[in-house]
Amino acid sequence: MTGRAVVVGVGHYLPERVVPNSHFEATLDTTDEWIQSRSGIQRRHFAAEDETTSDLAAHAARAALADAGLQAGDIDAIVLATSTADLTFPSAATMVQAALGMDKGFAFDVQAVCAGFVYALSTANAMILAGQAKRVLVIGAETFSRIMDWTDRSTCVLFGDGAGALVLESQTGAGTSADRGILSTDLNSDGRYKDLLYVDGGVSTQTTGHLRMQGNQVFRHAVEKLASTAETALDKAGLSANDVDWIVPHQANIRIISGTARKMGLSMDHVVVTVQDHGNTSAASIPLALSVGKQRGQINSGDLIVTEAIGGGLAWGAVVLRW
Ligand code: ACO
16 A cells, blocks of 8 residues: 555636737737747737736636535645746745635745646655645646747747646555556756756846747757656656556647657657647646646546656656546
């Protein structure tokens, strides 16, 4: 018998405003055709002016709690992955805690850019296995529209806003790979690549800054590192790609998503894809895809899922879980 962190609820929230690729044709030297063929993105959501990351996160958290049939008071901790928190401090997670009316437990943010949700899941899993918390809300939420340089066509067409959330619950498993819940995690970072993807501002510089990316360089690292971390995580769980029902990847670019699946020897029939509708929502993209995948009827109880992501740092990783 062994402890397992099992998903008992999932939910998401997308801001009302949908922005199609054609929106950018008016102000930039770009086309819907270029954006779709290079990234797979057709549209994305942008938060309203008065909508913050913690607002998006709270909506997604309520949806996940409702899906789990739980109340905020049943939760011991909130781990929120974001690089676009409302304020420098306090954490967006404590704002969600207050918004949910949760007056016990603890809440904090995790920042690993697009790999943030994988890092947050891994952190929550460790806390559950250590007995620090019985139920944890794990949220990915972003307003990347706030850090775009709207004159930079190579970045501003790629990102969107949104939030997704899971409720993880401590349960007892048999200790085999047939157990439901998180079966393994694999985290990596390499700060030598910090200049490939960063925001050129922050608290110490007293500016918010804008996202800067050497997209083709990141691309070069992405497929190899994502397939490698997914295979390492599967190996740690005593499983292989043949056992996978669904890859639920970070949704940055359809060419990275399909290249990673191909490298793992899996067809696109085994991949949940939402990039066409959401764009790259950074730490929110995996929980958004899990929630949409469940709504579509793709993801069902007992399915073996691999999530994988890479982002600024570079930071990358994977989590293997049975739904
Ligand atoms: N419209 C038209 N042309 C454009 C646009 C645009 N929106 N953007 C760039 N171009 C041009 C470039 O200027 C370049 O022109 P040039 O050849 O005259 O210099 C040409 O298109 C090719 O540019 P590349 O950057 O080489 O294009 P690529 O095929 O690599 O696609 C993309 C770009 C979509 C950014 C891709 O590299 C990518 O997805 N990279 C990975 C992004 C990623 O996964 N990031 C990690 C997560 S994000 C995070 O952590 C925050």
